[in-house]
Amino acid sequence: MLARVANNLFWMGRYIERAEHVARYMNVNYFASLDAPNELSQSRQFVLQSLLFMADDFSRNDHELNEEQVLYDIALNPDNAFSIINYVKLARENANSARDLISTELYEAINKFYHFVLNYPVEQFQKGGLYDFTVQVTENVSVLRGKIRGTLLHDEVYAIIMLGVNLERATQVIRIINSKFKDAVLAQGSYGDTLKNSYEWTTLLKCAESYDMMRRFYRETPTSFTTLEFLILNPDCPRSVMNSLNQVSLHIRKLTHEKYPQKHTSGFLIGKVRAKYQYKIIEEIEIDLESFIQNILDDLNSIALKLEKEYFHY
């Protein structure tokens, strides 16, 4: 496979995954805030800040935000680099250049998704279309996941897309954790709850589509402790960082045929990062969550760079 095309497939996977996480974060946060148990969590400004924080660059503004503008910027503003519409455009552009390698079915699904987003009436979106739009985005991505899994030969092409999907998923889940953690810190104490028992943990789980799974696993109300343990370390949760790392390490094996990868390879680095988190315990993470987040984002980034250098260089 061409290195350039491999790079495009990798990024196609990443952009598809990214579009979904941003859409779901918007949806869950916005609607959860409407009847949140504390005043701050209910405040429009608080939610908008959180959305921008997650979608953009982890920073909060001091000035007053305009709701219509923020929602439009994140969803449909084509001039905004971190908008969903841009991610879908990029996913489709990447699919275009690998069109001869992916199935007709997958391409058609991406193309339909692209035209859906491109033609979504801005007016309708601003007049209460947020729910409809974000749900349709996440459903379209589910269709794409099915097409990727079910209509592609599970060979190198599939492995590269899955590497992109899983690295991005781990990254996005960490970003969501980071945002909700900040929200929880800011909202704590405003009506007597502690950080540990914040309402924001439930929202966080819903943002990662993991609330039901988590309840089934722990059979208790989410706390900071159980939520983070579940989303970061539980290998059976399909959205957890650990699960994503396991997937990454599974799919890299399609690209390298060495049983024991050499130390300068991506395979080696992936194994090393995976081992690091496989034996992590939540007590260690909780001591300094902020440094942990920075650390894991750096690890994920270094894997992407290594893959680029080893396989996608053209």
Add this chain to the structure above:
Amino acid sequence: MNLEYNIRYAAKNTYENEASKALWQFLIIPENNETQQLISDEFTNSLKIQVEESINGYNFRTYKIRPKERFDEVEFQADFKLIKRVENIFERVSLEYSKDEYKILRSLEFRVTNDVFLRSTALTKLPHQVEFQFDENISLFENLQNLNSWIKNEFTFKTNVTDIDTDLNHILEIKQGVCQDFTHLFIAIAKEFGIPARYVSGYLHQGNGYFGDSQMHAWVECCLPSSGWIGFDPTNNLLAAENHIKVAHGKDYTDCPPLKGVVFSSGKNETEYTVQVSAQQQQ
């Protein structure tokens, strides 16, 4: 009698911003032909990249170099050794006047065979009539010799008044230029009359004080029905002979620049090069 030549070509490219990828093609290797024989060639560069040997579109030998690492400066050096046979051109040329020569020149067969070197190109297109006139009562060779001296008399050698894209319109106006301008002009006038003419790039031995600077030189070859391709050097009003070492030919300069490059870099870049030619008589 033979001459033994040592030729050194040295170039230096500098780039304002670091360049990542590049491919350079050098068209500087003397060709092997009836009068010259290449004994050895050596090519080195400061980036220590392996040199590939290839050909250009007209089958002349080239060097190609493709750096894999970033760079902002690179130096090249080539050394050639060759033997040049000293010949009397006049023995090869039919000096007898014959009307048939003109007849053959205009025959379809001759024009088709030499079609490529009869086509006008952007650099060898005459914008208007020039004063020089062909005289069909003397031989073609004599006419071309007259053309050679006409250019030498009417035009002044001067550097930095023209560049590689200068068209004949400008040259005819300022009446100045360098070897490649005079070569283009000669080619244009010869082709206009129907004589196949081509641009030759090569080295000039400057021991005798000829014009040609310390750079690559340019002259003309014309195809005469009776004698084949003969070289004329309008810059010096000479026939190309033992002092002219041929590298390549083409329709005009664009077919034979000594260095062509595809470089991925932003900003300005500069190329400097020098040529040294020294000769020794062989016993």
Add this chain to the structure above:
Amino acid sequence: MKKTNDNPTFESYNRDPKLFDEIFDENDNVRDIYKTLFNLYSEHSAKDFGRLNNKAKSSFFNQGITFQVYGDHEIKEKIFPFDLFPRIIDAQEWELIEKGVLQRSKALNAFLWDLYHDKNIIKEGIVPLELISSSANYLDQINGFDPPGGIYNHISGTDLIKHSDGKYYVLEDNIRCPSGVSYVICNRTALKRALFGVFNHYQAHTVTDYAENLLQILETVKPKGVDVPNCVVITPGIYNSAYYEHSYLAKAMGVELVEGRDLFVENDFVYMKTISGPQKVDVIYRRIDDQFLDPLEFKPDSALGVPGLMAAYKKGNVCLVNAPGTGVADDKAIYTYMPEIIKYYLDEDPILNNVPTYHCSRPDELEYVLENVHNLVVKPVDEAGGYGISIGNKLSKDEIEEVRKTLKENPRKYIAQPIMSLSVHPTYIEETECFEPRHVDLRTFTLLGADKEFVLKGGLTRVALQKGNLIVNSSQGGGSKDTWVLKNN
């Protein structure tokens, strides 16, 4: 069977007696070959066709079978409109077409070999030297070079029309990078999806064997010493208007679709950059023009090509398909000499007619053209895509004067031909929700390899959707039809 009696969707079908109508004869009777189809179609109402038409449109759109149109500010994605009424060609008629286009392709190949070697046809005064020497498409670089297998135009697209006399005429031979074959296959698929029942009543040849034949042709011209050649398709990229076709062909042949930046040349061999390192490339089906192939030889600022590619080609280490330099024979002025070219190389009479042509470069013919602009089609010799064409009987007085002026200024650039009336075919028109007659042509696809040849049994029937328009190019708003070549009963 008459046209209006039993078919409401043909209510507004007005047959023009001056034109050849593909499905109705001069007495308005349905031609034999179309009778079954016409009956089957009369079972559907106008509404049905409207629905099917919309379905077909969105199917093309969703599959991304589109091309880009460059406007002033934005790039628009458009489908190449597909028509629901297929064109049928019977076995006998097809035999003539197939033999005819193959004959032309072979003659052109022999002609190209001659032009780049001894040039006998010019020396013998059959084709004028000026035609070649003034052609910007003649490549000196391959003068004297023997392309692998001796083939130049591996892929030819021949455009045919049926004139009012009921005979086929060739309009042009496209031998640079003829496009459109992917639409032949898409049209078949789309018609099957929309009206599968009709296929049960006709025995039509398949069109899906094109890609496998193309791959075989590519393999016949592999470089010496290569056992199993690595073939690729090179495209200018995803923004090219024919990108869908490039990706379709690569996919259908199971070969890589590359861009110039994926390839590099080392020691005069071509390699592509893959995830497991460099991999040698032996045959390149190139869909970029000569001038962009190699910045070292041609346009120095071309980023589409591969530096050093021509040297690799000339050393015989890679084969380019079609060969560089074929453009010299893909010229409207050369076209006019086709009967002589066929006779000269094959010693045969042309099987297919050529449209009579006037060369504006010849003073007496220019004079005739200047006097008869209103009765002629005037075309530039070197423009593709239907640009710069003026059709005499559609011009105002001022426009005729304008054309005359242009011709006098630059006679070499133009040729003129009688106005050929393209035949008409029933075409679904959205505005009226009815079938109406529209002009059609036919592009055939011919493959030539070393000891192998193939003509696709089918073709691209292009249709001018605007009433009365004679230009059927997609860039000028044309559509296309599925084209059936019937098997011998």
